[in-house]
Amino acid sequence: GQQLNQSPQSMFIQEGEDVSMNCTSSSIFNTWLWYKQDPGEGPVLLIALYKAGELTSNGRLTAQFGITRKDSFLNISASIPSDVGIYFCAGQLMAGSARQLTFGSGTQLTVLP
Amino acid sequence: GAVVSQHPSWVICKSGTSVKIECRSLDFQATTMFWYRQFPKQSLMLMATSNEGSKATYEQGVEKDKFLINHASLTLSTLTVTSAHPEDSSFYICSASRLEQFFGPGTRLTVL
Numbered sequence: 001g002q003q004l005n006q007s008p009q010s011m012f013i014q015e016g017e018d019v020s021m022n023c024t025s026s027s028i029f030n031t032w033l034w035y036k037q038d039p040g041e042g043p044v045l046l047i048a049l050y051k052a053g054e055l056t057s058n059g060r061l062t063a064q065f066g067i068t069r070k071d072s073f074l075n076i077s078a079s080i081p082s083d084v085g086i087y088f089c090a091g092q093l094m095a096g097s098a099r100q101l102t103f104g105s106g107t108q109l110t111v112l113p
Numbered sequence: 114g115a116v117v118s119q120h121p122s123w124v125i126c127k128s129g130t131s132v133k134i135e136c137r138s139l140d141f142q143a144t145t146m147f148w149y150r151q152f153p154k155q156s157l158m159l160m161a162t163s164n165e166g167s168k169a170t171y172e173q174g175v176e177k178d179k180f181l182i183n184h185a186s187l188t189l190s191t192l193t194v195t196s197a198h199p200e201d202s203s204f205y206i207c208s209a210s211r212l213e214q215f216f217g218p219g220t221r222l223t224v225l
Contacts, residue, residue, distance in 0.1 A: 033214075042219045044216070045216075101208075
């Protein structure tokens, strides 16, 4: 399937720093989702965005649904060691009951103590 | 919350054998489940969409006869990798759809 353009591919940051990653698409999506995947595990949903322009927070995480519906960003504030993992964005078109996701290529986050 | 389980979590098999992977939604009913495969350091690639009571819809390039999908109930979908070969070794992940997709913990398949 198609993939979204997710950047950066990887990040090395110091504990306590803020992190920002984003996804862009040539297609419009009705829903943007952000997942985190730990090694050997399935992705875990962090934030779901349903409306263009929506800004949603989940603890230290903040994500926004771009106004054009073609992009989204995720910010992590005051990073901690357990933030290490791969972060994926995903776009969803609510087409009938299919609800297929298109995934970004992932951002590998490493938090240095 | 929405919990999705997979069984087994890992399996090692000989080339030519078949392997069945189960995906269950534990606390909600899912008319649609999805099967993905993920190679190391890569993103999730959708293999097929599994619909309860009907045939699965496969993505382009995914062999229907090799990856058999059965969605027997609103809480169970199975993926059978038939006549497995070493190139089928991968991390297989299912998801169940409510409003959002919730993922299982994945199954690591190693074909010797």
